[in-house]
Amino acid sequence: MSSLQPAGGQKPRQRVFFGWWVVLAGFLNDLAGTVAGPHVASFFMADMTKALAISRAVYSFAFSIRTFTDGFTGPVVGHLLDRYGPRMLVVVGALFSGFVIMALGAVREFWQLALVLAVLGITASAGMGRFIGTVTAARWFVRRRGRAIALVTMGFSTGVTLFSPLTQVLIGVLEWRLAWVVLGAMVWVLVIPTSLAFMRKSPESMGLHPDGDEAQQGGQGPAQKATRRRQEETPWTLAMATRTRSFWLLGLGLLLAEGAVSGVTLHQVPAMLDAGFSRADAASVLFIFGISSFFSKLSAGFLAERFRVQRLLIVAFLGTGASLLLLMDPRSLALLFVYGVFAGLMRGAFHTFVSVIWAEYFGRAFLGSIQGAYHPFDVVSRAAMPVVVGLLFSPTYKYRLAFSVVMAIDLLSAVVLFFAPPPRHRTAPPQPAGVAAGTAAERHP
Numbered sequence: 001m002s003s004l005q006p007a008g009g010q011k012p013r014q015r016v017f018f019g020w021w022v023v024l025a026g027f028l029n030d031l032a033g034t035v036a037g038p039h040v041a042s043f044f045m046a047d048m049t050k051a052l053a054i055s056r057a058v059y060s061f062a063f064s065i066r067t068f069t070d071g072f073t074g075p076v077v078g079h080l081l082d083r084y085g086p087r088m089l090v091v092v093g094a095l096f097s098g099f100v101i102m103a104l105g106a107v108r109e110f111w112q113l114a115l116v117l118a119v120l121g122i123t124a125s126a127g128m129g130r131f132i133g134t135v136t137a138a139r140w141f142v143r144r145r146g147r148a149i150a151l152v153t154m155g156f157s158t159g160v161t162l163f164s165p166l167t168q169v170l171i172g173v174l175e176w177r178l179a180w181v182v183l184g185a186m187v188w189v190l191v192i193p194t195s196l197a198f199m200r201k202s203p204e205s206m207g208l209h210p211d212g213d214e215a216q217q218g219g220q221g222p223a224q225k226a227t228r229r230r231q232e233e234t235p236w237t238l239a240m241a242t243r244t245r246s247f248w249l250l251g252l253g254l255l256l257a258e259g260a261v262s263g264v265t266l267h268q269v270p271a272m273l274d275a276g277f278s279r280a281d282a283a284s285v286l287f288i289f290g291i292s293s294f295f296s297k298l299s300a301g302f303l304a305e306r307f308r309v310q311r312l313l314i315v316a317f318l319g320t321g322a323s324l325l326l327l328m329d330p331r332s333l334a335l336l337f338v339y340g341v342f343a344g345l346m347r348g349a350f351h352t353f354v355s356v357i358w359a360e361y362f363g364r365a366f367l368g369s370i371q372g373a374y375h376p377f378d379v380v381s382r383a384a385m386p387v388v389v390g391l392l393f394s395p396t397y398k399y400r401l402a403f404s405v406v407m408a409i410d411l412l413s414a415v416v417l418f419f420a421p422p423p424r425h426r427t428a429p430p431q432p433a434g435v436a437a438g439t440a441a442e443r444h445p
Contacts, residue, residue, distance in 0.1 A: 017212030019140035019148065021198040026133025026152035029090060032190040034159025035183045036120055036261065036384070037100060038063065039286060042269035043279070044277055047176040056108050057390035060266055062113045067262070069121030077125050077132070077374020085201030086132045091289035093127020094191035101184035105177035120249020128191055130355065131375070135367050138180065138359035139202045142210045143305070145359060150301025150352045154294050158382030161290025168283040202364075235365030238373055241423070246361060249420035251374045254354060256413035257317050259381030260406045261347060261387040268327060271399045273331050285340040292344025300349035304356045310421065313353040314414045319346035321410025324403045347419045363420050
């Protein structure tokens with residue numbers, strides 16, 4: 001018996017795998033990203049459009065500028081993430097993002113709003129949101145990748161649940177300018193401490209292995225099989241990925257679907273207010289949405305470990321579009337509550353599957369660069385659709401035409417994704433230092 005084994009033949013107690021602390025940091029990063037996102041911005045729309053004397057379409061355009069600068073910063077952030085890791089990227093980005101969010105409370109004219117949001121897109125690309133958190137979690141896990149990424153993306157659902165009523169209260173008590181100051185300070189509290197403590201590039205950088213597995217070569221257990229599969233897999237470089245049909249079709253399907261979600265998210269609260277419901281009613285609906293999305297993401301994480309993510313995403317695309325039938329012409333608050341539940345289920349699963357599928361298709365090694373290269377294409381759709389929805393709005397027909405167009409885009413995205421199967425390797429590039437490879441074959445051999 002080993003001298004390290006406790007008396008009585010009991011196994012020594014294992015410490016919590018460090019990857020789960022990385023997931024916690026990613027969760028809080030994603031949660032803080034809600035502050036700069038369309039859910040919170042929708043609560044400010046009525047007050048800010050009145051104070052700045054601008055229309056809803058112009059307000060939407062201003063936030064689209066933020067999305068543009070965020071997206072076009074993606075390739076740089078992805079490269080830096082692959083090269084240096086996430087820790088200081090997130091800390092510096094969050095520090096500046098907090099200041100910029102506070103500056104939103106000081107804008108007096110449209111050009112000032114546009115400038116502040118443009119800067120926020122740059123700082124938030126590194127300092128808050130989902131990109132860095134999910135990419136880093138995908139590197140720390142293979143067998144449990146689905147649930148790890150699900151836990152990270154649950155930060156957004158938690159943020160919607162918490163910040164929807166909180167924002168409504170802050171605006172009511174402090175007015176909208178001071179509300180932005182409080183929200184900016186909350187970004188610092190949520191992101192900086194845990195990122196300094198826990199954000200690390202990969203398990204290999206700390207002498208560990210993905211999922212906390214031991215480096216054992218023999219045996220037939222799941223940990224040993226996963227280890228052998230990681231060694232047999234070759235990584236996808238950015239150049240290799242962009243030469244595949246799957247990269248472009250996957251990107252096209254995702255940018256259509258992401259744009260559709262973005263178009264609805266900024267306008268769903270105004271749609272409820274136009275239907276005669278109060279801001280408190282809208283906050284209640286989004287609270288239900290957040291709760292539903294929270295539990296949906298965890299379930300989606302387990303599903304992603306058992307079934308092909310491509311098929312799961314198609315279902316999520318179609319369900320997300322179908323949920324708009326409940327928002328198009330709401331007749332009662334009960335119907336809006338149903339919308340909150342159903343849309344939360346569909347969009348919660350949607351966000352988890354989107355984050356998982358890139359790692360499933362192209363592995364862990366160059367995931368930051370690959371997703372970063374896709375980011376500018378995606379941002380065009382996410383930035384344009386809120387403006388399109390705003391332009392299609394009319395006082396007579398409200399959002400009926402706009403939401404019908406969004407539903408058609410969701411259907412088109414499902415069709416495109418159907419023709420985007422996982423890619424196959426043709427060449428084997430050298431393995432990068434510190435990060436093992438891994439693709440969809442790790443769980444779907």
